Amino acid sequence: KQEVTQIPAALSVPEGENLVLNCSFTDSAIYNLQWFRQDPGKGLTSLLLIQSSQREQTSGRLNASLDKSSGRSTLYIAASQPGDSATYLCAVKETSGSRLTFGEGTQLTVNP
């Protein structure tokens, strides 16, 4: 049974810092991995999607890496801003089936 863990559970940083959010998964037989952002009371916004054959994806100040063999992914946020404050969720899709398995998320606060 796939399990996804995100560390840390919460993170508070001053504006301008570069930061790394971690995601690990127990079964390396994944099809892809998706990072989401969730603002309070809102749905999930897809940030980056990494296919199992890829090592990383970049979008603006965000960079996500994937090491499938070790069961790890990181989300790097450069030059953090208060608007980046949200909960960040990692989810994996396995090679069999189409369901996503989510981690519990990292609650990020960027202080001005």
Add this chain to the structure above:
Amino acid sequence: EAGVTQFPSHSVIEKGQTVTLRCDPISGHDNLYWYRRVMGKEIKFLLHFVKESKQDESGMPNNRFLAERTGGTYSTLKVQPAELEDSGVYFCASSPMAKAAPLHFGNGTRLTVT
């Protein structure tokens, strides 16, 4: 394009009552999913439709939950009768048929059972 739309955004009902949640996926998306997040837990899969057919309903907690997607367009999730532990946020997501495509989520329905 319009995103995934869910109705209602909030629902407060008493234990034993019935509630029906609705999801309108992005037009043309054959895959439709229901997920749920209960307090303090991670988001968990409930079921998956491909068009009007249930592809995987292994995440449905019990037979008090009934999902339908008549005609392969919008979907409903009915909880009857509701119990206290059903409280949480119910998310709907949709995607095109390609397995590599990302899922697009709605804003969720916050269900409170008192």
